Ligand SMILES: Nc1ncnc2c1ncn2[C@@H]1O[C@H](COP(=O)(O)OP(=O)(O)O)[C@@H](O)[C@H]1O
């Protein structure tokens with residue numbers, strides 16, 4: 001099973017990862033230091049910093065509880081947001097991107113006996129001391145991995161330091177398996193026993209067949225703000241899907257490529273030409289590549305200001321002259337307009353399988369949430385008519401949950417970009433790394449019984465911030 005899996009078809013990788021041999025629920029880990037990579041990159045309120053949707057935390061709680069009941073020492077590791085350690089001070093990153101709000105959630109879910117708090121760093125003396133104090137049957141959260149450049153850069157030094165904290169590596173962060181980063185792939189080179197966690201197994205079971213051999217027509221709705229990351233995926237989707245509806249900030253790069261003036265909306269200049277090529281390719285293939293025909297604009301991204309009288313303007317090439325721009329300078333496209341909402345709904349309802357990732361607008365501002373709610377409603381309606389509907393991505397799931405429209409969706413996934421890569425059928429280095437580097441280990445995880453959680457009253461992990469001090 002080991003061996004270089006970089007070029008193997010993704011289907012084979014998925015099949016191997018789902019092998020019963022790699023199911024941690026058939027193993028036991030008494031006293032072992034298990035480093036559990038999780039995706040705690042949860043949406044937070046921009047003003048208060050409070051977690052607005054805890055789906056990603058809740059999704060991995062069964063794994064954490066399983067390991068705690070096995071009397072493992074559970075080291076939780078996650079990134080959060082996109083700090084820039086080269087440009088930002090540690091203090092600033094700490095203020096903006098600390099995992100503290102998640103630690104508070106974990107304490108509420110696991111209790112303060114089992115959950116020993118947040119260590120101030122994920123590698124180095126603070127992390128080492130915190131892990132050394134961890135008792136069997138206890139969990140600890142390490143601070144944001146992306147405070148270290150070596151995580152995103154996948155530096156071997158970072159991965160080695162992280163690996164030194166544990167005996168076993170379990171990756172249960174489905175949302176990041178499309179990333180080739182130190183805490184996802186790099187670490188697997190330095191830990192002898194690596195496993196996919198139950199959440200990853202569940203996601204693959206739910207998603208693989210539905211997306212590899214979808215019941216057609218296949219529709220994909222794409223939006224969000226990670227333009228540079230996801231715009232390339234559209235080219236692949238144009239080849240694979242029947243309908244591709246693009247909204248969110250991403251749509252404005254495609255509109256700009258068509259010659260539409262987008263005001264001050266952020267676009268990816270480097271992608272204009274590839275976007276033009278993908279639009280002609282879509283026309284060649286007969287793929288319905290849908291772009292907004294009307295949008296909502298605002299002079300502020302954080303509140304509805306100076307919206308034009310109707311709030312919406314038609315975006316046709318005719319209206320785009322330097323004297324009469326479609327979106328005036330100093331204004332931002334913040335949502336799709338009503339005509340677009342109706343068109344997306346109509347096209348998506350023709351599909352038998354629909355995947356949606358990325359909000360259609362800056363939905364955190366209620367006045368800019370109309371397009372996102374409209375697409376959520378379309379998926380709800382499609383589900384009730386028997387279509388297979390899948391929604392993935394931290395913010396997309398938050399939006400559909402907040403709108404109370406999650407109930408009939410076939411599968412709510414913790415992965416947005418990860419699921420898109422699964423549809424593409426390539427990449428996924430985080431999955432491949434689990435097979436490449438000695439999965440199953442040399443008996444490191446074997447032996448011993450489970451047993452109940454140990455008493456924790458005598459241990460306060462050094463380097464952990466006592467909860468009383470955190471609030
Ligand atoms: N037109 C837009 N302008 C600014 N931000 C936008 C726009 N459309 C969507 N967004 C933002 O995109 C973010 C989500 O993007 P992304 O991370 O790609 O989605 P997901 O987390 O569902 O994968 C949200 O914070 C949302 O406000």
Ligand SMILES: O=C(OP(=O)(O)O)[C@H](O)COP(=O)(O)O
Pocket residue numbers: 039041081082175176179226392393394395414415416417418
């Ligand atoms: O939120 C995530 O992805 P998603 O927005 O595609 O759902 C993951 O935590 C990955 O985060 P990243 O895109 O900053 O690597």
